[in-house]
Amino acid sequence: MAMDDSESCGSRASPAEPSQQLRMHRKLEVYSEVLWRLRESGSTEALSPSFEDDLWAHFNRLPARYALDVNVERADDVLTHKRLLQHAQDPANRPIFDVRIVQMPRGDSFSNFSGEETLIHPPPTFGSSSNLESLTLEVEGHVQNGDRIPHSTSDLSRPMLEITFSTEDKPKLLSQLTTLLSEVGLNIQEAHAFSTNDGYSLDVFVVDGWPYEETDLLKDVLQKEINRSKKASLSVGQWSTMKENLESKEDFPEYIQIPTDGLDVWEIDTKFLKFQSKMASGSYGDLFRGTYCSQEVAIKVFKPELISLDMQREFAQEVYIMRKVRHKNVVQFIGACTRPSSLFIVTEFMPGGSLYDFLHKQKGAFKLPSLLRVAIDVSKGMNYLHQNDIVHRDLKTANILMDENEVAKVADFGVARVKAKSGVMTAETGTYRWMAPEVIEHKPYDHKADVFSFGIMLWELLTGKLPYEYLTPLQAAVGVVQKGLRPTIPKHCNPKLADLLEKCWHQNPALRPDFSEILETLQIIAKEECEDRRKDKSSGGFFSALRRNH
Structure with a gap:
């Protein structure tokens, strides 16, 4: 899955690094516990002679993270996942899903005298493990990097449901599934996305927003929405068949018509x-x-x-x-x-490659003068695009390239759009780790969505870290929207730069600066840094030492 952090799954005998050995040991523990519990429960499937190998094959299809997140007390849910993945191999079933209530509302009638939560239904299959991949739903609130993020009071008044999808792994699948859930009025509170090593997906969502205790009606609603979506788009196979049977060249033209605006055609020979x-x-x-x-x-x-x-x-x-x-x-x-x-x-051709590769593959780092130079370059490019009513919609370090003179340039306009006359657009696009909350929530948005992405990217340049590296992309999106999650600004950060970061990723798009303002702020910071370095150089480092001492 394009947005998911995938891991390869080896066989029992494959050699592994120490960290891989730890994950393998944990996977074996979970596998053994699930196998024992299913046999103890008298499951007919678990008593089959081939079940042990089938169950191990299931765990090996999925990344090691799956075993870390599985709730072994809900061992029978592993059978559900196994069944869903098997049925997803038939194109007619895709996407196949399962729905169950996992938690009833909290309140006086559902609480004991000690004030502890009483669950009427079992806890979610995922999210009960202690690893940081889980966005847990605790009454007291969630803690990230020492910052407490309060829960919405709406969490306390609605039943929680777990919806598990399985289908063919394909680009933008997570976007399509989150859109599907949003269309039927559900709020994602927790999410786990897994890609198998043979091209399928298992995506588990814990949601609220469904006002009823029974799930049959929700299943019907979801299936109708899935059927509607299928009718709205053709699969690749259907398109290939349609292409072969076309009688009119207008349906599948020899050349794609590009609006000219009086410009040359730019057709490559x-x-x-x-x-x-x-x-x-x-x-x-x-x-x-x-x-x-x-x-x-x-x-x-x-x-x-x-x-x-x-x-x-x-x-x-x-x-x-x-x-x-x-x-x-x-x-x-x-x-x-x-x-x-x-x-x-x-x-x-951009010989310097992308900022993403420099930071995360080459393990490079930017000193403040270089960081400001790159940020100013990007701001100039984005300011130009916005002045021409172009919203990039996927601004991130992977889409910033460097030329031979270390000039940064904005690239990849695959999802860019000319801004609508109304000034706002809809439909989710982009990459979750850098995506603005209004885009994630499928709300109308404008050019300020690029400003949010720039703020996340600027933090990435500052720290050299992947945004929300302890979460999967989808979990990061849930955290940004539901919990107000943002990256933690380093303590040593330039105060004006820290202030700019917070303005760029403000929840309210109207309060985010334009790129003309961002550019002005960055140029002021760069000028001040240049003056400080000049003073330090002329005074033998006296001012630098003085600042360190005070």
């Missing part, structure tokens, strides 16, 4: 395009290094088997936007191949 080496691979395509008319370029190639009507529209939107922008802090668009069977987008 493929005989001048040479591929060299693959640099990256993603859900929708591959990124290659190459040349076009002897100029070094990056070539984004969309996978032919995934080309659908929706992808054609997204491709046309991306090309349309990239052709409109010309700025030194935005990656330069060179051209595109618009034939549906082979869609390419060609841009300038």
